[in-house]
Amino acid sequence: MKIKHQLAIFNALTRLxxxxxxxxxxxxLVQNVVYHHINNSLLEKKKKFIEHLNQEEINDFIENPDDSxxxxxxxxxxxxxxxxxxxxxxxxxxxxTTFTNEFRKIENEESEYRxxxxxxxYEGEYYQLEIGSSLSEVNDLTFVIRFFxxxxxxxxxxxxxxxxxxxxxxxxxxxxxxxxxxxxRVNEPETFDHTPIKALSRDFRELDFVLNQMMDRISExxxxxxxxxxNVSHELLTPIALLKTKLENLLQNESLDDxxxxxxxxxxxxxxxxxxxxxxxxxxxxxxxxxxxANEEINLKEIVSDLQExxxxxxxxxxxxxxxxMQNSFAFLGNKTLIHILIYNLVTNAIKYNKPNGSIIVEDGxxxxxxxxxxxDSGIGMDESQLEKIFSRFARISSDQEGQGLGLAxxxxxxxxxxxxxxxxxxxxxxxxxxxxxxxxxxx
Amino acid sequence: MNILIVExxxxxxxxxxxxxxxxxxxxxxxxxxxxxLEEFNSNDYNAMLLDLGLPDxxxxxxxxxxxxxxxxxxxxxxxxxxxxxxxxxxxxxGADDYLTKPFALTExxxxxxxxxxxxxxxxxxxxSINGFVLQLQDYKVSFxxxxxxxxxxxxxxxxxxxxxxxxxxxxxxxxxxxxGDILEVNSDSNFIDVxxxxxxxKLDKHAPIDWFETVRNVGYRxxx
Numbered sequence: 001m002k003i004k005h006q007l008a009i010f011n012a013l014t015r016l017x018x019x020x021x022x023x024x025x026x027x028x029l030v031q032n033v034v035y036h037h038i039n040n041s042l043l044e045k046k047k048k049f050i051e052h053l054n055q056e057e058i059n060d061f062i063e064n065p066d067d068s069x070x071x072x073x074x075x076x077x078x079x080x081x082x083x084x085x086x087x088x089x090x091x092x093x094x095x096x097t098t099f100t101n102e103f104r105k106i107e108n109e110e111s112e113y114r115x116x117x118x119x120x121x122y123e124g125e126y127y128q129l130e131i132g133s134s135l136s137e138v139n140d141l142t143f144v145i146r147f148f149x150x151x152x153x154x155x156x157x158x159x160x161x162x163x164x165x166x167x168x169x170x171x172x173x174x175x176x177x178x179x180x181x182x183x184x185r186v187n188e189p190e191t192f193d194h195t196p197i198k199a200l201s202r203d204f205r206e207l208d209f210v211l212n213q214m215m216d217r218i219s220e221x222x223x224x225x226x227x228x229x230x231n232v233s234h235e236l237l238t239p240i241a242l243l244k245t246k247l248e249n250l251l252q253n254e255s256l257d258d259x260x261x262x263x264x265x266x267x268x269x270x271x272x273x274x275x276x277x278x279x280x281x282x283x284x285x286x287x288x289x290x291x292x293x294a295n296e297e298i299n300l301k302e303i304v305s306d307l308q309e310x311x312x313x314x315x316x317x318x319x320x321x322x323x324x325x326m327q328n329s330f331a332f333l334g335n336k337t338l339i340h341i342l343i344y345n346l347v348t349n350a351i352k353y354n355k356p357n358g359s360i361i362v363e364d365g366x367x368x369x370x371x372x373x374x375x376x377d378s379g380i381g382m383d384e385s386q387l388e389k390i391f392s393r394f395a396r397i398s399s400d401q402e403g404q405g406l407g408l409a410x411x412x413x414x415x416x417x418x419x420x421x422x423x424x425x426x427x428x429x430x431x432x433x434x435x436x437x438x439x440x441x442x443x444x
Numbered sequence: 445m446n447i448l449i450v451e452x453x454x455x456x457x458x459x460x461x462x463x464x465x466x467x468x469x470x471x472x473x474x475x476x477x478x479x480x481l482e483e484f485n486s487n488d489y490n491a492m493l494l495d496l497g498l499p500d501x502x503x504x505x506x507x508x509x510x511x512x513x514x515x516x517x518x519x520x521x522x523x524x525x526x527x528x529x530x531x532x533x534x535x536x537x538g539a540d541d542y543l544t545k546p547f548a549l550t551e552x553x554x555x556x557x558x559x560x561x562x563x564x565x566x567x568x569x570x571x572s573i574n575g576f577v578l579q580l581q582d583y584k585v586s587f588x589x590x591x592x593x594x595x596x597x598x599x600x601x602x603x604x605x606x607x608x609x610x611x612x613x614x615x616x617x618x619x620x621x622x623x624g625d626i627l628e629v630n631s632d633s634n635f636i637d638v639x640x641x642x643x644x645x646k647l648d649k650h651a652p653i654d655w656f657e658t659v660r661n662v663g664y665r666x667x668x
Binding site for chain 1: 453455456459460462463497524545546547548549550611612614616617623625628634635638639659660662663
């Protein structure tokens, strides 16, 4: 998931959380405000009632001949309010004014009321006054408020989410540009684009600046390395050429005795080895230094059959059976010379470490993500400790075998240059199998 | 045949010079770009061996200048191996061939022979040795007009030895000539023997070939 999406989602979630808490707290808040308001109005009414109180009125209220309960009740027409005054025989415990929420049935209609209860003494008599105000309307109102606020919140959430997404996208644009045009091309310092990226945030400008600086240094190193490699090639190989020509000319001398002749021939062989080691090391350096183009269309099936032809003499010489089971034509872009060397090295390795009358099988196939080539031999195999170091330079598989152990190091350099994975499986005494795993092109 | 050797390493230039003079060429040495161009302008050369790393410039500059003239001179570029761009460049600018350092002198003479034969319009089509005739354009060999069937590799080996007759050719040189620059270190080159053995058997049927020598365990030589 990209950072812009993560940020937008995170923002939306935190906002949602705040809104949820607010929404849950809303009834309590509303109730507090509303109750406070009702309480005040009830107190106001009580005050008026008490101020205008006299015995006559009390008697008017209470001494209704039809009513034995000594209670007076009065309702507003819509039952939104009521007032009850009753004479109580004993002095009640609580003296203060209290507020409660209770359900009352008034004229067969039950509903919730906020009720003020007040006890007082008037001319030696104890009275209880109750003033109620209906809560049903308030409850309705609270519900409506909650509903509307919910809608408002949802709208706010949606709008801010969109705004966030666009703003984050806008802010991060330079960042993605840096990734696309710079970081992805770190491996090709020659083609690196040094134009500064315009960014609103200072962080990105700094990042871009540092990246440019870093790339300057890398390309400097790359250039120096290239120069070095080229110098090494010329400065080392010219004296070798000189020695080689001298020794070859010397070999033609008729007056040489056999001993001297053999020594010169031996020197030529050593010189040849030296040349090859230098060339191999230079090859690895050149690959790692990105000096090769990778824009040729490569047909692997063709390469394997070419190789078979090239190596037939050596295969026959070792009396090995070479089985070419390549069936698929998988083409990809790369460097043909290098891929040729890569497969050549794997096959010659399979020849070198094979047993007499052994076999080499080259086969290919597809998995869901990859195209693969396997080079299997029925050779001497390797144990795990040998397997670990076969791709490192100058690692020899067994001490009694010749070779300078650069072939597989080269193979790995070439593979990673082409973003191809190279794998190896081996069983001691049974054989080894090298695999090359090519990424299938992404269908767009 | 006049050949101009352009090489800044004096010793190497001299070795090549000696070798080519022995092979019957008339040679001259130049150590710098300037010398090379001066020589080129003042004398007629059939071929030029051109080293790329010269003290006063890049060998390509010489090549470019030469190709701007009407000269038909063959140019063989000598370069340190692997500078692939250089090779492609060289062939684009009109080099006729390239050899990577360190090269075998015998390989140089074989390439020189091929290049010169090409610029002369393939007028030289036969090589003969002790009664055997090599037909270069169709890779055939005959003895007293009797054809001998050789494989491509056998023919190449035979031709290489004939072109460098009276010289010891090591197995390594032969292997490199036939299979190219094998990168593999210490690749054993015994399989070349199989081809040589077959070649000899085929030639031996027609005439004794005691002039086709095996020189100790090192290589081969054809004497004339």
